[in-house]
Amino acid sequence: MNDAMGMPQSAVVVGGTSDIARAVLRSLVARRLRRIVLIGRDEIGLAMAARELQALGAQQVDVLTFDVTDFARADAVVRDASTRLGQVDMILVATGVLGDQPRDELDPEAVARVLSTNSTGPAAVLSAFAVVLRQQGHGRIIVLSSVAGVRVRRANYLYGASKAGLDAFAQGLGEALRDSGASLMIVRPGWVATRMTKGRDPAPFATTREAVAADVIAGMERSSAVVWSPGSLRLVFAMLRLLPRGLWRRLPG
Numbered sequence: 001m002n003d004a005m006g007m008p009q010s011a012v013v014v015g016g017t018s019d020i021a022r023a024v025l026r027s028l029v030a031r032r033l034r035r036i037v038l039i040g041r042d043e044i045g046l047a048m049a050a051r052e053l054q055a056l057g058a059q060q061v062d063v064l065t066f067d068v069t070d071f072a073r074a075d076a077v078v079r080d081a082s083t084r085l086g087q088v089d090m091i092l093v094a095t096g097v098l099g100d101q102p103r104d105e106l107d108p109e110a111v112a113r114v115l116s117t118n119s120t121g122p123a124a125v126l127s128a129f130a131v132v133l134r135q136q137g138h139g140r141i142i143v144l145s146s147v148a149g150v151r152v153r154r155a156n157y158l159y160g161a162s163k164a165g166l167d168a169f170a171q172g173l174g175e176a177l178r179d180s181g182a183s184l185m186i187v188r189p190g191w192v193a194t195r196m197t198k199g200r201d202p203a204p205f206a207t208t209r210e211a212v213a214a215d216v217i218a219g220m221e222r223s224s225a226v227v228w229s230p231g232s233l234r235l236v237f238a239m240l241r242l243l244p245r246g247l248w249r250r251l252p253g
């Protein structure tokens with residue numbers, strides 16, 4: 001169960017090697033998070049993340065290998081993770097690939113891979129967790145979306161479309177969970193310096209994984225439905241959404 005401050009004591013992370021997810025976990029372990037299941041496809045990377053969290057004070061960190069595009073296994077993996085924790089206070093979904101837009105858009109298989117990794121796979125996993133949280137009558141889901149899905153750009157429309165799909169799914173699931181005792185928070189970061197963006201030029205309003213983690217914790221404390229990171233992007237995108245298409249095309253980045 002959550003502690004007296006409403007912070008989780010148990011959590012499952014899908015995409016357990018994600019730089020942003022690990023920053024969020026470090027902040028939560030520094031509070032009261034003690035039992036964690038890390039789910040992902042890279043066993044060695046997951047083991048390293050687990051060791052780091054244990055060194056910081058986590059008592060139990062289990063690792064489950066799972067490729068999020070393996071939809072047929074989603075239900076079993078979610079059940080396994082939930083059984084290990086007994087009660088799941090928090091689920092963080094952090095899987096994602098940026099892809100290589102110029103190359104991927106010419107390859108239907110690559111298009112499907114980006115969309116299934118960023119959108120369909122997470123949606124399947126989220127649906128399975130929603131069943132668990134409804135049964136428990138509590139728990140918070142956190143979904144790492146992106147501003148890239150708020151208004152999709154030609155330069156990265158595969159990633160943008162996949163995030164738009166995930167964001168819309170999460171909005172609907174959040175509504176579906178109302179009155180269940182469980183809740184869902186969508187996080188929309190801008191450009192974050194992580195493994196995903198390594199070697200790429202920072203976009204305006206670029207931020208760090210630690211700053212995103214701080215925004216996530218603040219959103220949890222406020223029970224927010226949507227968190228923008230940095231927060232200024234909320235206003236920026238309120239305006240960008242309304243920008244005429246011709247001007248939108250000419251924006252750099």
Ligand SMILES: NC(=O)c1ccc[n+]([C@@H]2O[C@H](COP(=O)([O-])OP(=O)(O)OC[C@H]3O[C@@H](n4cnc5c(N)ncnc54)[C@H](OP(=O)(O)O)[C@@H]3O)[C@@H](O)[C@H]2O)c1
Pocket residue numbers: 015016017018019020021040041042045066067068069093094095096097117144145146147188189190191192193194195196197
């Ligand atoms: N960095 C940014 O600028 C930014 C901005 C907005 C939103 N986001 C979102 O934030 C989330 C975390 O990103 P990050 O910046 O922390 O990047 P990251 O460190 O590259 O994390 C991405 C995670 O997705 C996992 N993953 C990729 N494909 C997978 C698959 N098929 N099955 C299971 N796991 C898979 C990776 O696992 P492996 O270790 O196996 O590769 C890794 O754990 C993503 O959803 C991303 O879209 C990032």
